[in-house]
Amino acid sequence: xxxxxxxxxxxxxxxxxxxxxxxxxxxxxxxxxxxxxxxxxxxxxxxxxxxxxxxxxxxxxxxxxxxxxxxxxxxxxxxxxxxxxxxxxxxxxxxxxxxxxxxxxxxxxxxxxxxxxxxxxxxxxxxxxxxxxxxxxxxxxxxxxxxxxxxxxxxxxxxxxxxxxxxxxxxxxxxxxxxxxxxxxxxxxxxxxxxxxxxxxxxxxxxxxxx
Amino acid sequence: xxxxxxxxxxxxxxxxxxxxxxxxxxxxxxxxxxxxxxxxxxxxxxxxxxxxxxxxxxxxxxxxxxxxxxxxxxxxxxxxxxxxxxxxxxxxxxxxxxxxxxxxxxxxxxxxxxxxxxxxxxxxxxxxxxxxxxxxxxxxxxxxxxxxxxxxxxxxxxxxxxxxxxxxxxxxxxxxxxxxxxxxxxxxxxxxxxxxxxxxxxxxxxxxxxx
Numbered sequence: 001x002x003x004x005x006x007x008x009x010x011x012x013x014x015x016x017x018x019x020x021x022x023x024x025x026x027x028x029x030x031x032x033x034x035x036x037x038x039x040x041x042x043x044x045x046x047x048x049x050x051x052x053x054x055x056x057x058x059x060x061x062x063x064x065x066x067x068x069x070x071x072x073x074x075x076x077x078x079x080x081x082x083x084x085x086x087x088x089x090x091x092x093x094x095x096x097x098x099x100x101x102x103x104x105x106x107x108x109x110x111x112x113x114x115x116x117x118x119x120x121x122x123x124x125x126x127x128x129x130x131x132x133x134x135x136x137x138x139x140x141x142x143x144x145x146x147x148x149x150x151x152x153x154x155x156x157x158x159x160x161x162x163x164x165x166x167x168x169x170x171x172x173x174x175x176x177x178x179x180x181x182x183x184x185x186x187x188x189x190x191x192x193x194x195x196x197x198x199x200x201x202x203x204x205x206x207x208x209x210x211x
Numbered sequence: 212x213x214x215x216x217x218x219x220x221x222x223x224x225x226x227x228x229x230x231x232x233x234x235x236x237x238x239x240x241x242x243x244x245x246x247x248x249x250x251x252x253x254x255x256x257x258x259x260x261x262x263x264x265x266x267x268x269x270x271x272x273x274x275x276x277x278x279x280x281x282x283x284x285x286x287x288x289x290x291x292x293x294x295x296x297x298x299x300x301x302x303x304x305x306x307x308x309x310x311x312x313x314x315x316x317x318x319x320x321x322x323x324x325x326x327x328x329x330x331x332x333x334x335x336x337x338x339x340x341x342x343x344x345x346x347x348x349x350x351x352x353x354x355x356x357x358x359x360x361x362x363x364x365x366x367x368x369x370x371x372x373x374x375x376x377x378x379x380x381x382x383x384x385x386x387x388x389x390x391x392x393x394x395x396x397x398x399x400x401x402x403x404x405x406x407x408x409x410x411x412x413x414x415x416x417x418x419x420x421x422x
Contacts (some may be wrong), residue, residue: 119301
């Protein structure tokens with residue numbers, strides 16, 4: 001089973017497609033964020049799907065009223081995205097507006113310093129929201145594996161945990177899986193590597209060996 | 212002084228430019244959101260600025276880690292936006308990453324039902340964050356004027372309040388200003404009107420009379 005998600009945070013269409021092609025064999029999915037969509041247009045989603053033939057996660061971090069979330073997600077699902085990442089803190093109606101259109105992944109924890117101000121104190125409420133809404137998965141950072149364990153202990157078993165922060169941000173892929181993560185999201189360590197394919201292979205094997 | 216902001220939530224480039232041209236005389240600024248940017252490309256920001264010659268607010272509701280917020284906002288400021296709307300909920304480092312690049316407007320309150328779960332209970336903390344960060348303005352909805360009064364009473368005097376929810380969502384422009392709002396954001400009532408120019412003129416005069 002593949003557990004590696006590539007955060008494809010490069011901003012040129014050709015480079016994005018090239019890295020997707022080189023690494024796809026070792027990935028479960030590809031994640032794109034707004035900078036690539038702004039740089040290359042929303043059509044990049046379809047191109048990446050055709051190139052890599054993998055699930056595509058649109059990391060939009062949607063956080064608007066239900067109607068606006070619906071309009072934005074609608075355009076991105078239409079473009080071919082399989083999963084859309086949405087914030088839980090704007091409430092369950094805003095999340096459900098996206099879930100009516102396709103699979104969602106909910107942010108329940110973040111790890112930058114500012115996340116300590118409002119997001120981290122709300123984590124129990126955000127986990128409860130996820131348990132009620134029943135998304136495909138939640139996002140929780142690998143930089144603090146004990147937080148993944150905590151979230152795993154509170155979260156319905158069938159909801160996946162996807163964890164960014166491995167590699168350049170200091171988190172360990174192996175520890176994240178041991179703590180209960182299902183998928184590990186890696187960006188810079190792969191796309192800034194001199195050999196992205198080789199780096200993806202290494203990480204894939206590390207993840208296979210960890211389980 | 213003009214106090215009307217048009218929420219230009221139409222999704223076709225030609226229609227957006229047409230309404231901007233027709234109504235610009237009565238507006239302080241134009242606000243665009245992701246659906247128009249996705250539909251018409253980020254270049255629509257420059258075209259709207261050239262057409263209407265008004266301040267342009269990019270309502271991105273950014274809510275990511277500082278580095279990603281910076282990358283997204285950078286592209287949108289580069290495209291010509293004068294203000295970027297960012298969530299306070301993801302913490303002051305995420306807000307400051309945008310403010311280093313240009314003027315920001317911080318969401319401190321929302322009015323959809325789901326806003327009662329996490330956003331509204333955090334309002335005092337979000338106002339404090341705004342007072343510390345000193346943005347151009349904050350977003351607070353017109354559907355509950357008493358909340359605008361409350362926010363105004365806690366917010367540094369020089370920080371503007373921009374208030375959506377007037378018109379189709381039921382809020383009154385006059386009451387919002389009386390409660391302490393500086394700018395009123397109107398969408399559907401104008402762009403779904405048979406005569407957007409006339410409707411914008413009416414609202415402009417109502418706002419002028421209210422002060």
